[in-house]
Amino acid sequence: TMEPSAEPDWPALIGRIRDHRDRDAFARLFCHFAPRIRGFMMKSGADATTAEECAQDVMVTLWRKAHLFDPARASAATWIFTIARNRRIDMLRKQRRPEPEDLGWGPEPETDQADALALQQDSARLKDAMTKLPEAQRHLIERTYFGDLSHREIAAETGLPLGTIKSRIRLALDRLRHHMK
Amino acid sequence: MKTKIKHHIEDRHLLAYSAGALPEAFSLMVATHISLCDRCRAQVEAYDALGGAVLEAVTDSSDAGLDRALAAIDAVSPEVTPRPEPAKTGVIPAPLRDYIGGDLDAVRWRPVGLGVRQAILPTSGEATARLLFIPAGAAVPDHGHRGTELTMVLQGAFSDETDSFARGDVETADEALNHMPVADISADCICLAVTDAPLRFNTLLPRLIQPFLRI
Ligand SMILES: [Zn+2]
Ligand SMILES: [Zn+2]
Numbered sequence: 001t002m003e004p005s006a007e008p009d010w011p012a013l014i015g016r017i018r019d020h021r022d023r024d025a026f027a028r029l030f031c032h033f034a035p036r037i038r039g040f041m042m043k044s045g046a047d048a049t050t051a052e053e054c055a056q057d058v059m060v061t062l063w064r065k066a067h068l069f070d071p072a073r074a075s076a077a078t079w080i081f082t083i084a085r086n087r088r089i090d091m092l093r094k095q096r097r098p099e100p101e102d103l104g105w106g107p108e109p110e111t112d113q114a115d116a117l118a119l120q121q122d123s124a125r126l127k128d129a130m131t132k133l134p135e136a137q138r139h140l141i142e143r144t145y146f147g148d149l150s151h152r153e154i155a156a157e158t159g160l161p162l163g164t165i166k167s168r169i170r171l172a173l174d175r176l177r178h179h180m181k
Numbered sequence: 182m183k184t185k186i187k188h189h190i191e192d193r194h195l196l197a198y199s200a201g202a203l204p205e206a207f208s209l210m211v212a213t214h215i216s217l218c219d220r221c222r223a224q225v226e227a228y229d230a231l232g233g234a235v236l237e238a239v240t241d242s243s244d245a246g247l248d249r250a251l252a253a254i255d256a257v258s259p260e261v262t263p264r265p266e267p268a269k270t271g272v273i274p275a276p277l278r279d280y281i282g283g284d285l286d287a288v289r290w291r292p293v294g295l296g297v298r299q300a301i302l303p304t305s306g307e308a309t310a311r312l313l314f315i316p317a318g319a320a321v322p323d324h325g326h327r328g329t330e331l332t333m334v335l336q337g338a339f340s341d342e343t344d345s346f347a348r349g350d351v352e353t354a355d356e357a358l359n360h361m362p363v364a365d366i367s368a369d370c371i372c373l374a375v376t377d378a379p380l381r382f383n384t385l386l387p388r389l390i391q392p393f394l395r396i
């Protein structure tokens with residue numbers, strides 16, 4: 001099936017799951033992301049059955065935890081990646097993954113919409129920049145995330161403009177800290 | 182609670198944390214540091230965004246079982262989580278409290294000599310995590326490193342040949358560094374230290390007892 005050229009508004013669809021338990025919204029997210037999670041897991045060394053199991057688990061987790069998604073700090077793909085990565089550590093490496101202290105909830109959605117939009121745009125630019133990287137460099141980044149490299153082999157220089165997205169996230173964190181006072 | 186952190190975790194370790202490639206002990210270090218440090222937290226979340234882009238780029242057109250997933254979500258009740266309270270950061274940040282099983286008073290210290298105490302935390306075997314208690318003014322014996330050692334100050338401060346380190350600061354030591362961390366005279370120093378290889382002590386006594394201490 002061909003995808004429409006314009007990206008669906010993934011954060012809005014996750015919002016519909018959170019607010020209305022919307023099954024159609026879930027189905028649209030599933031059709032886009034579940035095959036990618038499955039492929040991600042297989043590239044990470046899972047067999048087909050395990051990979052599909054993971055994809056199912058991750059998508060059900062999205063359904064259950066839709067209220068924890070913060071579009072001012074992560075795109076849908078990013079959030080889903082973190083769930084999939086944690087599932088992989090759990091299933092393939094059989095380890096716990098310590099998570100940082102929870103900063104609580106973000107500001108109310110209305111005050112936060114401009115931030116969220118800007119972050120989604122930065123994420124789209126990042127995705128685009130990745131497709132334009134030289135093959136060897138992109139391959140190295142992929143191997144890092146597929147778990148092919150040990151922590152001693154990983155070098156931090158990605159050649160991608162992560163600074164813009166980092167300052168965007170930093171702003172969202174500052175705002176969150178401010179609200180916590 | 183706001184501390185001015187001077188020494189951060191290196192980007193390669195933050196990237197490895199985001200990619201899920203760190204040994205558990207090192208993940209514990211990163212999670213503990215970014216609980217106090219928004220700079221490194223933002224860097225980790227930027228690397229997560231890169232992970233999102235990698236995930237998006239995966240092509241797989243197979244049917245991943247939508248009907249099965251729809252049946253599964255019908256069976257789970259929506260999770261009603263209360264709003265998480267903003268974490269109350271005491272001396273020990275939340276991820277580390279999970280491993281101690283409580284706050285500072287729950288730590289089971291073991292003496293390692295010269296007033297220094299340690300508590301090894303339960304993590305997977307590829308790397309070791311320990312809490313160190315260095316009495317004010319006391320020193321950890323002079324040593325080198327066979328792999329990477331990250332040390333983060335939780336309370337007090339210490340100095341060595343390279344610089345001084347206060348709460349939230351992380352020192353990254355590797356094969357090239359020999360050092361003797363000394364706690365500031367003003368307060369007892371408590372640190373989280375993780376290593377992926379045994380230390381190399383330069384004096385005889387620590388070398389003799391090293392196997393028993395799993396340092
Ligand atoms: Zn930092
Ligand atoms: Zn050392």
